Amino acid sequence: MYVADKWKDYEVIDTGGGEKLERWGDIILRRPDPQIIWPLAKETQEWSSTHGHYHRSSSGGGNWEMKKPVPERWTLNYENLKFHIRPTSFKHTGLFPEQAANWSWMMDKIASAGRPISVLNLFAYTGGATVAAAYAGASVVHVDAAKGMVQWAKENIQLSGLADKPVRFITDDVFKFVQREQRRGNRYDAIIMDPPSYGRGPSGETWKLEQSLYPFLESCMSIISDNPLFMLINSYTTGISPTVLRNMLSMTMQPKYGGNITAGEIGLPITRSGLILPCGILGRWEA
Template sequence: MQLLFPRHWQDYELIDSGDFQKLERFGKYTLIRPEPQAIWKKKLSDDEWKKQASAVFVRDSAKARKSSREDEGWTYSQKLNHRWPLKYRYKDMQLTMSLQFTSFGHVGVFPEQAENWDFIYDTVKAWPEPGKVLNLFAYTGGSSLAARAAGSEVTHVDAVKNMITWSNDNQQASGLKDIRWVVEDALKFVKREVKRGKQYNGIILDPPAYGRGPDGEKWVIEESLTELMELCSQLLAPRQAFLVLNMYSMGLSALVSANLVESFFQPDNMQFGEFYLPSTSGQRLPLGTFLRFTR
């Protein structure tokens, strides 16, 4: 197993973590957000955290559900723009993500995933033809943008319409176009593509632990992921292909991904392990497992 972290961020920085929180800089703003895995002590003082923070998020699910404010849960130390750009550069890939404060504490990017963006971009660029890439549970589209920037024909699937709108904003901000947007349950979409005999050169999966499709379809990762991976094995091209699988469910080892993938694929050059973010104060914050392979 490997431990990997993104090496090319300039607009993002994990400053410190501990006491179930993290202090992060996203472009021009520095934020304090909850972090359930940061059970250690902070390196910096509380006063230093407060001094640096532009905004603080405190999770209160019941209050957020009752509120009509999209940014419920945030307090601000100054007047801020509630949307702001975050840039990412790697080789000839130039991405711009439009960030915003949300009632669930996210801002629209998972910085550790930049390591996958580089992998996707390099893999597609090395092919004679850029092929077709499918991104499932695609969120705000960082991986979709990376594949499109490399020249691939990209299909981006997410069950939440607002995420598709956000992803399209990111596409435009990045100077890209022609990503195919699909608002649908991932498992339902893949079943239909298999029936149609479709194939993709790249498949990216970032499944949640639990979720609902646009028509109320139930997703539980332990119950549904095996079926989805079997179907993906029928969609993935036999050559000039890659697969990326991320999992954020606490308690599911990277070995789970490895055993699952080996049940349905014959992967070459398979990597699996954990992503983490190094902080400038010295800790390493674990942020989910990854698996990826090419063939």
């Protein structure tokens, strides 16, 4: 288990009954979480006096019930990295705090490489990993199909004082982008990917992680440099084991480059119970 336990501005206060109580800076939010199948030990006043409570709809989706005034957006700090936070209509806030375990790891890898490192961040969302890699000194290409998420990532880079760093933001279909990079002969020392469980390509192609991840990982092998630093795969797809990611990296990266592979769950500490909230899985190959 890789636990993001160095946060000061973020906290999982309590969990139970399918929900988590979180502190995002000074803002307290209550959100559903499918991993929380245990009961709530005690519904304290803190649970009922949140700034916002996201209610799932039985027909899909859901909505926020805002009980106290909340800024349109606010800033969260992780060490020297800064991020804009905003409750979205689909439950999320623009940041996955558990990924801090990966940010710290990749910053150490990049900073200690002793050479220029080029990073490709695929399915890059609002750029948590992009900010971390740029802060550590890498040049970064950030790719996501959602224009709004790419704009959010640009703002996070500026917020962290990294606007002068070599970061390219690209709004594009990730699969098409990788194919073009193959044709152009562009290569990267590190690749980060956080693929969705399901999705559709620009021509209606269906992406299903169980069927598409391995072929996609194989296609990325042609844009890895001759002296790669790391490959990181994140997944939030229910039912996929960390060993699956380990096996895939063992079949692709290790035969060509050697190196080491680690895989496991990623999580966050729960203050009230002392337990760990599982939040997804990761697979890491490193030189």
